[in-house]
Amino acid sequence: MGILEVQNVNKHFGGLHALNNVNLDVKEGAIHAIIGPNGAGKSTFLNCLIGKLAPDTGSVMFQGEPVLGKKPYQINQMGISRVFQTPEIFSDLTVFENVMIPCFAHRDGSFMLNAWKAIKGETDIREQADRILLDVNMQDKLHMNAASLSRGDKRRLELAMCLSQDPKLMLLDEPTAGMARADTNATIDLLRDISEKRGITMVIIEHDMHVVFSLADTISVLAQGAIIAEGLPDEIKGHPKVREAYLGEAEV
């Protein structure tokens, strides 16, 4: 029994069969990468997991509980958080506030009418936020406006926001897209560190094979909406179907 079990998920967009009987079993604590050529249905699949899209058929179980039919915020409250391809942060707020919000969400649930409390008095939340920003090495940017951060910092901030919720599963959509090699390596280290220290399960969608093969414990290959191969990195590397799917793509 894995932490996340996906069975027979199908999704149509008009005539396009975007997801075709997708099955996935993610083991607790593992880093599971999903790769595949452009248009293979990776993002659609991820969107189905977080409640942004509703699949036509199939089931998604997280820790034995059904995910489908739940609202995105409920799915998040179950312990699944998501890192987006382009960083989604609260750009009008300060870095510190950005991190406080998931802390509150984690502590108080999806809604709490605490209009009379002062943020200043929430020492536990403030300490937690401080700690997490220290973890991602952003403690010096506490009071900066999130909008003025560099692209890399925005990503790190988003990661920090997800971490502060203490999630059981993180879904990462191309966490290194558009990064320079040095930054990419730093991110790889950071993710591995998180995975090892906190034991958070991760599902990563990635193009960059360097990232995939440095991080992943298990890899699933998605092509034309279907899983065509699954296995350890070494198994995938030589898999003929994968070669076929990626034919013409330089990375492999």
Next chain:
Amino acid sequence: MSVFTPNRRGLLKSGALIGTGLAMPTIFTASSVAAYTNAPTGSGAILGFNVPQSGPYADEGADELRAYKLAVEHLNGGGDGGMMNTFSSKALTGNGILGNEVKYVTGDTQTKSDAARASAKSMIEKDGAVMITGGSSSGVAIAVQGLCQEAGVIFMAGLTHSNDTTGKDKKANGFRHFFNGYMSAAALAPVLKEMYGTDRVAYHLTADYTWGWTQQESIAAATEDMGWQTINNVLTPLATQDFSSYIAPVLNSGADILVLNHYGGNMINSLTAAVQFGLRDRQVNGKNFEIIVPLYSRLMAKGAGANVKGIFGSTNWHWSLTDAGSQAFVKSFGEAYGFPPSQAAHTVYCQTLLYADACERAGTFDPCGVVEALEGFDFDGLGNGPTHYRAGDHQCFKDVLVVKGKENPTSEFDLLEVVQVTPRAQVEYPVDHPMFAGGALGKCNSGA
């Protein structure tokens, strides 16, 4: 209790320093132990002219303001004296009111009850106005009248035609010189009978608010009395611009008369649409189709242009009247502003004079004294023939004019012609008439 006149320049300077350059405390109440609200102290009596300066009735308000200025000038002894010379009461001598120079403040009602009350309140509280007057709609008049009653100042209504102003919403401190819906109907009915006969089928379009309802009720009652049939009464939203969907059903309704219980922009638009739909060229039941606009004003006639030609209605006063009072007023107004006054200008001018005269006769500005002096007051020479201010509801009773859109106007002001002056006796009604029931004057309030 000394009256201190501030150094206006000094104030101006300090105001400018703070950044706005606005300083306007020009009027001061000296005494807080006076017997009544805002008692003048010899430095002048303040009148509050509360008229629409923005919104659809701004032109009407501007005309009222012109008349007010003229009245103030005349009261203070300036100009040619206007109707003061023809007024039957001779208490006014041109030295202000009770020896106090008449001063005035102005405000914008925006034709909204709220704004009108705010403006009137500031006149009372800040400027020390002892009387409030003006307005161009019944909603505003009733709202401000209520305020004046509570504040203890006199309210001399401007243009307000709803039965309610001196009906269910009448107030002891409020007075109306203008006529009302009932009187319009009573004046119009005989003329309509004569012109269009007794066998007619009328279709009413009525503005969907209190004034419209009271007028429709009055007209329907008066015309049904003489044998007409009211086939339908359709309420139209105030905000309607294009009346086509209300006019179209009239075409095949079997009606041969259309009554437009509309005022201002509503009337202009509904009449324009009615004429456009060819109603006036129609033959129904073997008769010419006719349109009636019970309440006319010159500005409305101007707005509707050629469409008003030959259409009957009623009005409180018209500048073409030839009595001495009207002529004196038209002359002084015309010489001051270059065009003849409207009925709104006339009624507010009369109201100002009547108020001043009542103060003189009462020997005080005390509202209770003024009320006493005005109640049951009979006068003449203000353009409407012998007139009576009834004690029971503070409504003026006077002749009412039935007018018709002129076929060949000689100027942009010459749009209506007087068909008949309906004598006062015909438009009178008892105080407890059912259309006016439901309110009480209460007691006069002098505020102290």
Next chain:
Amino acid sequence: MISKLKNNDKLLMIVFAILVLAGPIILAPFGAGYPDLLQRFAIFGILAVGYNILFGLTGYLSFGHAAFLGVGSYSTVWMFKLLTMNIIPGIILAVIMSGLFALLIGFITLRRSGIYFSILTLAFAQMSYSLAYSVLTPITNGETGLQLSLADARVLDPVNTSGSIPSTNLFGLEMNDTWRTTILGMDFQFNVGFYVSAFILIGMFYLSIRIFRSPFGLMLRAIKSNQNRLIYTGINTRPYTLAAFVISGMYAGLAGGLLASMDPLAGAERMQWTESGSIILMVILGGTGTLLGPVLGAGVIKYFEAIFSRINENVLHAWFDILPGFMENAMVWIVLPFVGKGWQLTLGLVFMLVVIFLPGGLMEGATRIGNWVMKLKNRGSADSTKTSAKTSAKSSDE
């Protein structure tokens, strides 16, 4: 000074309270020191502060807040007619009714966001206005507005035999009681109604500071910033926006109730879209999302409406008395189109100038002046750079 106020809520509260309570003295030189306008400043201040909780924090632009103002007024006047002239039951009912009304409207309209939400709220408010003006006349008294009359029941009050309508009061303290005094030629009026409104304004301002500084307020700001992220952070945004909508609706209802308490009349025009529009303009003019801005914006707009509209030729001639005759006339001729019946022209110009030159509203203007003064002050002192760096770092903590 300004930046100090920004960071120190206690100081801000104290300064605000003093300014409000001293209103009759401060505003008298500007010709605005009379009860009715002072009351309006306070009441529309409450309205704007409340609206800012919705618009300033969540960014939801409601075009229907005038409806709550109207509901509040009608409720209060009905209490005056049926129960008692004491304002307390009326105001309580106003807040409850507008809250319920806001809950209903919010529940439906908050299904949409952006411009769609605005139009939905506008539709609700316009329907309320149209119906109040016509079909609902038995409840609202339509065009004339709901007024008190001698025949009203007022079951809790002693039988009234005075022949005039009793005035609204707070346990016997009459709202229209005014203590007047003349100092240095200036007329000062201290009015009970104003002080009742002022204390409520101060209370409501304090409440709004609490909301701004609370986790709840943070969530609302997060909604404005990135609603999507918030949803994927496990927050159910709908109850937050609904709560903000209801709170600001209740503020509006409170303001409506107070308006009716100061002047017992409730007119349908209070619910028209232009009224909603002017609430929005108050907030934007003052500075959206700032604490003081909305109060300032409300004051400026009400000041224009009350004072500029009442300046006529005579007043102008008095102003320019100082100049020689022909120049006096010329000045009057130049200024006249912008005052009196042209007051809206000036208001329109002010809107444009403020938004063009002070994108953050009047509060930004105040901040700029504050910074400029600071610069002048610091020019001499050696550690000026340090101080300003400190303040700027601090102010970003906001």
Next chain:
Amino acid sequence: MDAIFLQVLNGLDKGSAYALIALGLTLIFGTLGVVNFAHGALFMLGAFCAVITRKILTLSQITLDPVRTNFLGKPLEIRTPYVELWWGDFGTWMIDYSVLLAILFAIPVMALIGIIMERGLIKHFYNRPHADQILVTFGLAIVLQEIIKAFFGANPIPQPAPASMSGGLDIGVLFGFAEYAVIYPYWRIVYFIFAAVVISGVFAFLRYTTFGMVVRAGMADRETVSMLGINIDRRFTIMFGLAAAVTGVAGVMYTPIVPPNYHMGMDFLVLCFVVVVVGGMGSLPGAVLAGFMLGILESFSAMNEVKAILPGIDQIIIYLVAMIVLLVRPRGLMGRKGVMEE
């Protein structure tokens, strides 16, 4: 039956006015994303182009009547328009047709006003929050209407339709109704045809010209288009001018139906925003469809039979429909995703 037919005609007529105004607004608001509260003022300015044209054409020579006197007893002034003095019957014809001539006057004037507005003001507000756009355009609307009020007063100014178009056409006969059962005013028929022509013209312009294609692409994705090296800003300016001209001529042609006053823009403002949003942000066909739909529904709601069942329905019909449409279809009838939703 004839009553229903008449209301359909009324609805089409109202709808063409709504559609025309909404078309202009949707070009600015639905696509450029500017919340333009001055749009009603553009309609009003258009209507006053008709007033001004008539004023110019009726500039008169003043002669004194030897016999008749005016109200003050002075000789009566007789005004004879110069165009009649110069050109005789042709002059009279020009005055009669002033509304149509005003279109020639209004197109360049309104386009210029639109362009000046965009270049001088709106341009700086594309990237500002909607709140700022509302404040600045609302301020502009007030200023514009106050200026008009200062010159023309607050009272409506009648603009008669040309004499030959002031009667009615027995349109019912064409559709098999009895004679005189359905008579519809010529001018309203003209307005409908005019609206149809203008709407098709704008659609054709955007559909078949390169300019239109670029603009449509720009609406869909502004950044990409400007990355292609196309000066999209200049085209948007022209769009603004086009929108102003369309709205302006809608105003000109409307004057014989409703005599214009300075306030008419505000009266139409809310309505045209509702039409655009119901139609769906960013959709031109949506705006037109919504305009006609609301016009027809408004007409039906005014029918006595309907009002008998639901009193006051005509007061709220537009808003009620708007509400239902927006609750059932989140982005209006034909709205695009993601336009003005945050």
